[in-house]
Amino acid sequence: MSELLTDIDAIRAQFPILSREVNGKQLVYLDNGATSQKPQSVIDAISHYYEYENSNIHRGVHTLSQEATSAYEDVRKKVQKFINAKHDHEVIFTSGTTGGINLVASSFGASLVRKGDEILITAMEHHSNIVPWQMLCERRGAHLKVLPISKEGEIDIEEFKKLIGPKTELISLVHVSNSLGTINPIKEMIEIAHAQNIPVMIDGAQAVHHTPVDVQDLDADFYVFSAHKMYGPTGVGVLYGKEELLNDMKPYQGGGDMIKSVTFEKTVYNDLPHKFEAGTPNIAGGIALGVAIDFINSIGYEFIMKHEAELSRFAVSQLKDIAGLRFIGTAKERAGLVSFVLDGIHPYDTGVILDKLGIAVRTGHHCTQPVMNFFEVPGTVRASFAVYNTKQEVIKLVEGIDRVKRMF
Amino acid sequence: MVGSVSKMEEIEEGIIEEFALFDDWMDKYEHIIGLGKELPLIEEELKSDDLLIKGCQSRVWLHAKMENGKVIFTADSDAIITKGIISLLIRVLSGQTPDAIINTDLTFIEYIGLKEHLSPTRSNGLVSMVKQMKLYALAFRTQQNG
Numbered sequence: 001m002s003e004l005l006t007d008i009d010a011i012r013a014q015f016p017i018l019s020r021e022v023n024g025k026q027l028v029y030l031d032n033g034a035t036s037q038k039p040q041s042v043i044d045a046i047s048h049y050y051e052y053e054n055s056n057i058h059r060g061v062h063t064l065s066q067e068a069t070s071a072y073e074d075v076r077k078k079v080q081k082f083i084n085a086k087h088d089h090e091v092i093f094t095s096g097t098t099g100g101i102n103l104v105a106s107s108f109g110a111s112l113v114r115k116g117d118e119i120l121i122t123a124m125e126h127h128s129n130i131v132p133w134q135m136l137c138e139r140r141g142a143h144l145k146v147l148p149i150s151k152e153g154e155i156d157i158e159e160f161k162k163l164i165g166p167k168t169e170l171i172s173l174v175h176v177s178n179s180l181g182t183i184n185p186i187k188e189m190i191e192i193a194h195a196q197n198i199p200v201m202i203d204g205a206q207a208v209h210h211t212p213v214d215v216q217d218l219d220a221d222f223y224v225f226s227a228h229k230m231y232g233p234t235g236v237g238v239l240y241g242k243e244e245l246l247n248d249m250k251p252y253q254g255g256g257d258m259i260k261s262v263t264f265e266k267t268v269y270n271d272l273p274h275k276f277e278a279g280t281p282n283i284a285g286g287i288a289l290g291v292a293i294d295f296i297n298s299i300g301y302e303f304i305m306k307h308e309a310e311l312s313r314f315a316v317s318q319l320k321d322i323a324g325l326r327f328i329g330t331a332k333e334r335a336g337l338v339s340f341v342l343d344g345i346h347p348y349d350t351g352v353i354l355d356k357l358g359i360a361v362r363t364g365h366h367c368t369q370p371v372m373n374f375f376e377v378p379g380t381v382r383a384s385f386a387v388y389n390t391k392q393e394v395i396k397l398v399e400g401i402d403r404v405k406r407m408f
Numbered sequence: 409m410v411g412s413v414s415k416m417e418e419i420e421e422g423i424i425e426e427f428a429l430f431d432d433w434m435d436k437y438e439h440i441i442g443l444g445k446e447l448p449l450i451e452e453e454l455k456s457d458d459l460l461i462k463g464c465q466s467r468v469w470l471h472a473k474m475e476n477g478k479v480i481f482t483a484d485s486d487a488i489i490t491k492g493i494i495s496l497l498i499r500v501l502s503g504q505t506p507d508a509i510i511n512t513d514l515t516f517i518e519y520i521g522l523k524e525h526l527s528p529t530r531s532n533g534l535v536s537m538v539k540q541m542k543l544y545a546l547a548f549r550t551q552q553n554g
Binding site: 347349351353356364 | 488489532
């Protein structure tokens, strides 16, 4: 126990923001599902890049450009290893999860989705995994089908099997739900989909920092995630795609870096991964993503998973006895967060008072309005955990909720 | 006209004095919650979608009518803190002339330390509500002049 505590203290010491005060109180940061805080190493990597290496990549002969290119491309290899992709050119840098989903919806959609085809998503998707498909369906005359969820917030595999068929062109679903915490049985679902030759895209935004991801073992066709939820900077993310699928897809955006040759008559597109990376990317962000991966590896998933599971269990055990508190999302397999409502107290009111106590939680619909409609709540209060959170912080949350209840 | 503006200022002064009594945030918020609970609910038939101002975090319903040259506002919210602040805004703005409503900058909110609630980043519907109140006032003034 004492060793565990020491570890957490050492981990917390790497996050300068955790020592600041908010509204005169020690910050309790429980909004990691929205974005995690950044360790000093990640912050330093960004300033180091601008202080010593800044230059444009892929097209300079000079030393700075060479160094920046190699630092950036090294991260691609690091990401490849991190998610166990077969090739480093299957790793496409994007602006984030939303950017990755839009890329696939646009490029896969333009190349492979026709009138009458179906795209299948689930009822627990983030808006970013709903709206791009609606837009695609509108453009192509395709149909968006939605796999319902149970009152626990789980997918029914039998229902899933019924919904897929010869018209299903692509399935896109979330690995870990941001509003319910549900961990979906994606490996099993991918296997079922592949039996009918249907490719599957996984939104891993809420998964990669909680659990190791092996895209080859999962056999995922596309897997997207953001750096900023895994201790990295905002504005950079990853789209993993299988080589053959990516090669079949048209480029997403046109511009520099994504071409081999350009004349006014004809442009020859670049090979993977650059075909999908038009324009100057977020170089500093990419390099800092590499440092965020180093940070995760320096702790290891064994500890991360154990610690976060303990925190979640502890939070549930502490919160469940609060009168009038109802959990939203009670799936058997859950990760990293608790989502709940208080009888007669609006989530916004709860959030305002908790903020006054220095406790940062997320309130509202969490960009999953269909989920809120399903549970018939205006929103929820969500406490989401990272590796640096402690049981003491969970206790402060519980005390904060007691205070909220006394005030309303 | 001048009378109306000064009446509004008087109400604002009154609110600032009322809030000066609280030296800790808890007391202040308990007062706002109390105001929110006291504010009469808007009639159910007025809670229609065309009167709904959608904030990301809380919802606000606003109704306006003109009586004897003054604008009368009624409003409601599903969140109590939002509703408490609505109660203050109504106390200041309801019963005023369109001109007074259009010209006020509601500085009292800053004086009583609740400016953060009128920030667009809060997405609680209050910023849109104030904008909508001013738009109503503008429309009523146009009607009057027309």
